[in-house]
Amino acid sequence: MLDPDTLARTLGVALRSGGDFAEVFAEDRSSSSARLDDGRVEEVVSGRRRGAGVRVVSGESTGYAHTADLSEAGLHDAAAAAAAAARGTPGDARVVALERRDAPRSHAVTVPPDTVDKARKVELLERADAAARERGAAIGQVSAGYADGRRRILVANSDGLLVEDEQVRTRFSVSCVAVGDAGLRTGTEAPGRTVGFELFDDLAPEAVATTAADRALTMLAARPAPSGPIPVVLRRGAGGVLFHEACGHGLEADLVDRDASVFRGQVGEQVASPLVTLVDDGTYAREWGTYAVDDEGAPARRTPLIEHGVLTDFMWDRLRADKEGRVSTGNGRRETYQHLPMVRMTNTYVLEGDDDPDDIIADTPYGLYCVALGGGQVDPATGDFVFGVTEAYLIEGGRITEPVRAAQLIGNGPEVLRRIDAVGNDFDTWAGTCGKNGQGVPVSSGQPTLRVAEITVGGTARG
Amino acid sequence: MADLDAPLGVARAVAQRAGAGEQVEAYVVRSRETEVSVLRGDVESLTVAEQAGVGVRVVVEGRQGYAWAGSLEPEVLDETLAEARDNARFAAPDEWQGLATLAEANSVEPPTLALWRDELGNVPTTAKVDLALQLEAATAGADPRIRGVESATYHDAALDAAVVNSLGVEASTRRTSCSCGAVALASEGTETRTGYGFSVGRAPDELEVETAAHDAAQRAARLLGAVQPPSQRLPVVLDPLVTGSLLAIIGAALNGEAVLKGRSMFAGRAGEVVAATHVTLVDDPTDADARGAAPYDAEGVPTRRTVLLTDGVLEGFLQNVYTGRRCGAGTTGSAVRGISSPPGVGARALAVRPGTRDPEAIVASLRDGLYVQSVTGLHSGTSPVSGDFSVGAVGLMIRDGALAEPVREVTVASTLQRMLLDVAEIGSDLTWLPGSAAGVTLVIGDMQVSGA
Numbered sequence: 001m002l003d004p005d006t007l008a009r010t011l012g013v014a015l016r017s018g019g020d021f022a023e024v025f026a027e028d029r030s031s032s033s034a035r036l037d038d039g040r041v042e043e044v045v046s047g048r049r050r051g052a053g054v055r056v057v058s059g060e061s062t063g064y065a066h067t068a069d070l071s072e073a074g075l076h077d078a079a080a081a082a083a084a085a086a087r088g089t090p091g092d093a094r095v096v097a098l099e100r101r102d103a104p105r106s107h108a109v110t111v112p113p114d115t116v117d118k119a120r121k122v123e124l125l126e127r128a129d130a131a132a133r134e135r136g137a138a139i140g141q142v143s144a145g146y147a148d149g150r151r152r153i154l155v156a157n158s159d160g161l162l163v164e165d166e167q168v169r170t171r172f173s174v175s176c177v178a179v180g181d182a183g184l185r186t187g188t189e190a191p192g193r194t195v196g197f198e199l200f201d202d203l204a205p206e207a208v209a210t211t212a213a214d215r216a217l218t219m220l221a222a223r224p225a226p227s228g229p230i231p232v233v234l235r236r237g238a239g240g241v242l243f244h245e246a247c248g249h250g251l252e253a254d255l256v257d258r259d260a261s262v263f264r265g266q267v268g269e270q271v272a273s274p275l276v277t278l279v280d281d282g283t284y285a286r287e288w289g290t291y292a293v294d295d296e297g298a299p300a301r302r303t304p305l306i307e308h309g310v311l312t313d314f315m316w317d318r319l320r321a322d323k324e325g326r327v328s329t330g331n332g333r334r335e336t337y338q339h340l341p342m343v344r345m346t347n348t349y350v351l352e353g354d355d356d357p358d359d360i361i362a363d364t365p366y367g368l369y370c371v372a373l374g375g376g377q378v379d380p381a382t383g384d385f386v387f388g389v390t391e392a393y394l395i396e397g398g399r400i401t402e403p404v405r406a407a408q409l410i411g412n413g414p415e416v417l418r419r420i421d422a423v424g425n426d427f428d429t430w431a432g433t434c435g436k437n438g439q440g441v442p443v444s445s446g447q448p449t450l451r452v453a454e455i456t457v458g459g460t461a462r463g
Numbered sequence: 464m465a466d467l468d469a470p471l472g473v474a475r476a477v478a479q480r481a482g483a484g485e486q487v488e489a490y491v492v493r494s495r496e497t498e499v500s501v502l503r504g505d506v507e508s509l510t511v512a513e514q515a516g517v518g519v520r521v522v523v524e525g526r527q528g529y530a531w532a533g534s535l536e537p538e539v540l541d542e543t544l545a546e547a548r549d550n551a552r553f554a555a556p557d558e559w560q561g562l563a564t565l566a567e568a569n570s571v572e573p574p575t576l577a578l579w580r581d582e583l584g585n586v587p588t589t590a591k592v593d594l595a596l597q598l599e600a601a602t603a604g605a606d607p608r609i610r611g612v613e614s615a616t617y618h619d620a621a622l623d624a625a626v627v628n629s630l631g632v633e634a635s636t637r638r639t640s641c642s643c644g645a646v647a648l649a650s651e652g653t654e655t656r657t658g659y660g661f662s663v664g665r666a667p668d669e670l671e672v673e674t675a676a677h678d679a680a681q682r683a684a685r686l687l688g689a690v691q692p693p694s695q696r697l698p699v700v701l702d703p704l705v706t707g708s709l710l711a712i713i714g715a716a717l718n719g720e721a722v723l724k725g726r727s728m729f730a731g732r733a734g735e736v737v738a739a740t741h742v743t744l745v746d747d748p749t750d751a752d753a754r755g756a757a758p759y760d761a762e763g764v765p766t767r768r769t770v771l772l773t774d775g776v777l778e779g780f781l782q783n784v785y786t787g788r789r790c791g792a793g794t795t796g797s798a799v800r801g802i803s804s805p806p807g808v809g810a811r812a813l814a815v816r817p818g819t820r821d822p823e824a825i826v827a828s829l830r831d832g833l834y835v836q837s838v839t840g841l842h843s844g845t846s847p848v849s850g851d852f853s854v855g856a857v858g859l860m861i862r863d864g865a866l867a868e869p870v871r872e873v874t875v876a877s878t879l880q881r882m883l884l885d886v887a888e889i890g891s892d893l894t895w896l897p898g899s900a901a902g903v904t905l906v907i908g909d910m911q912v913s914g915a
Contacts, residue, residue: 458874
């Protein structure tokens with residue numbers, strides 16, 4: 001993307017007025033997407049964004065500047081602006097010798113999306129629309145989206161690191177509206193992976209459409225969700241969001257460092273049920289949150305966070321790791337070159353347990369069975385979190401009975417983690433976009449079917 | 464004449480390249496931003512940036528194509544126009560599709576709004592850093608129970624944007640914005656509570672740093688000792704910040720595109736009573752005090768005041784050129800967009816007509832209730848399509864006309880349809896918030912509160 005000599009000179013400019021560390025992050029991102037709505041392909045969209053950000057760290061302060069101008073002059077301007085912002089104490093100019101490092105990938109992309117004709121992408125949407133409408137006359141509206149992106153990044157820093165990565169992601173989504181006597185209900189399904197067009201080798205648009213349509217149709221018969229604390233069984237895959245919110249954010253070292261995590265000082269302590277082993281794994285082949293190196297050039301890793309309920313580690317970026325005299329866990333990420341990196345999750349999941357998922361349900365006299373979630377939110381400083389269920393059923397007498405309407409569930413991370421009393425031997429993941437301080441990055445979460453002995457369900461049914 | 468590098472000049476140059484039988488629209492934005500984050504009395508990060516971008520829309524025989532780029536280099540503009548043209552080949556033809564015409568753009572006079580402050584450009588970065596440091600210190604010192612400040616930030620932006628299309632429509636706008644915000648950490652024993660305070664303006668001297676600090680500290684400290692109350696049905700008093708978020712969701716259901724496509728709980732209900740009789744809801748981007756104020760919309764059509772609900776009756780919906788043509792109502796100048804997609808429809812400045820009593824008088828009039836200070840999960844537990852509404856909440860119980868013990872780990876739930884009909888009172892404390900709505904204290908007469 002940029003030649004090493006230009007990068008070395010830019011780093012020299014960045015450190016001219018002092019500073020402990022300097023970095024150039026360059027990014028070239030191209031994307032294409034297509035949308036079908038209301039029975040019509042509405043438009044195909046192409047996008048291109050390229051630029052570089054220069055970071056200068058001086059003590060505990062970071063200066064940052066970015067530019068869409070990748071000429072040497074443009075990079076030097078950004079470097080000078082970042083250096084001024086860092087307000088370092090002038091020292092000796094440093095000469096940086098860059099050494100290119102390889103970034104081993106967990107898997108290869110076999111069909112780059114930019115080699116695929118746009119007509120084939122559009123055709124997937126039409127197939128999804130037809131399949132969704134076939135599910136029944138009550139399907140009143142279908143919207144389908146195809147999106148791919150190629151993100152090439154380069155990181156060069158004053159430690160001499162020079163590394164590049166290419167991340168290709170493809171996603172397909174379908175949202176349906178079902179129309180019934182009681183009003184409108186919705187169903188959405190949106191699988192995505194860090195792969196190219198080969199996503200569709202084992203993912204039929206019809207299957208995504210059917211899941212979304214059936215979800216909307218099911219909700220037509222839903223009655224109000226319960227109100228108050230009850231046992232909750234989370235089906236494999238969807239419930240991973242619970243861990244993302246209940247403890248994932250609280251295990252990000254930047255929040256720990258600013259004393260905004262309930263898990264601060266808890267390493268080595270029992271923070272969850274012994275049934276829980278949680279990892280963050282940026283090397284998980286094909287998953288939505290996977291990459292070879294993070295946005296600071298550190299290799300992705302598999303980091304155990306909780307083992308048999310005991311907190312083993314946090315997730316780290318370079319800044320926080322440096323402060324503690326350790327190495328980054330490859331969790332330094334940013335949305336685009338226009339953003340500073342911070343600690344972010346990749347693919348965060350709970351390992352399988354021993355229970356048969358059917359037995360977990362059979363062993364639950366009364367509760368809520370959650371099949372699809374709509375995301376969540378946490379205040380990491382207090383551990384209080386919520387997540388929304390968009391497809392859920394009552395469990396009565398050990399059997400799944402009626403569907404219930406969408407509702408929010410609320411709990412406290414450390415309390416809910418201790419109340420997990422069954423973990424199944426199945427597993428699945430769920431792709432989403434995680435937002436933190438205004439930056440969105442692709443992540444996945446995963447878990448086996450599991451049960452929380454009690455959590456507050458925020459429905460409207462009178463108790 | 465504007466200089467060629469200004470957004471208007473760049474947009475003109477692209478739109479002028481429309482061929483025979485082709486409509487071309489260019490949307491060009493340039494911005495300059497400063498962002499300061501401080502921690503423990505020192506600058507944690509300082510970001511300075513200039514950005515530019517272009518979005519090009521091409522319509523040929525009712526087929527729309529779109530492309531965008533984060534640069535205004537001549538070869539990038541060429542590529543973007545070529546991509547948009549190519550993309551148009553793949554869309555299905557749609558008789559209503561097309562760019563704003565001069566007739567649509569001249570249907571009303573654009574308002575004259577003072578959204579730009581020259582003085583922002585003269586404020587040195589050190590003054591912005593000092594403001595953030597002052598905010599952090601004021602937050603930490605506002606209450607003895609504040610043990611730390613999770614974040615204290617300052618942000619400003621100066622934005623210059625233009626839309627030009629090949630049918631002769633031209634619009635350009637400039638605006639500055641400025642904000643600061645802090646999250647306070649209050650502690651007692653092992654317990655921690657958080658509170659947010661902020662201030663917004665168009666230049667730094669409009670920011671009320673002390674108010675933001677006080678709000679953050681007070682909102683954190685007053686939650687100390689919070690418990691989970693039992694589940695019950697109660698009147699709920701929404702803080703102005705919460706009302707602002709609620710209005711934004713209701714605004715999504717008043718979007719003409721959602722209505723046309725059968726994705727709104729209000730579809731087919733124009734002329735009906737959908738809210739309590741004292742609810743009048745207006746979107747008015749011509750009010751310069753609104754954070755979303757703008758003279759033109761994202762298609763170059765002048766904005767205007769649009770009445771959505773009058774005394775509880777649904778009057779109409781927000782429209783852009785496409786939805787306005789298709790439903791026959793005409794555009795209301797409500798096209799909104801980012802750079803990376805063609806224009807959609809959205810509210811910019813929603814507000815309900817305020818009532819006569821201030822929040823203290825409202826609370827004093829209630830025997831029992833729940834005062835909701837802030838909510839979580841707005842995007843996972845609510846839907847403008849079905850009307851489902853269930854969110855996490857923290858706040859204070861109301862007992863015998865006074866704020867009482869703090870509560871946490873509760874949800875409040877109803878449906879949006881029910882909530883609009885259950886609006887029992889609207890406060891007099893209307894205030895414009897960041898985003899597309901104004902806040903005001905709002906009483907919902909009956910909601911399900913889920914707790915222990």
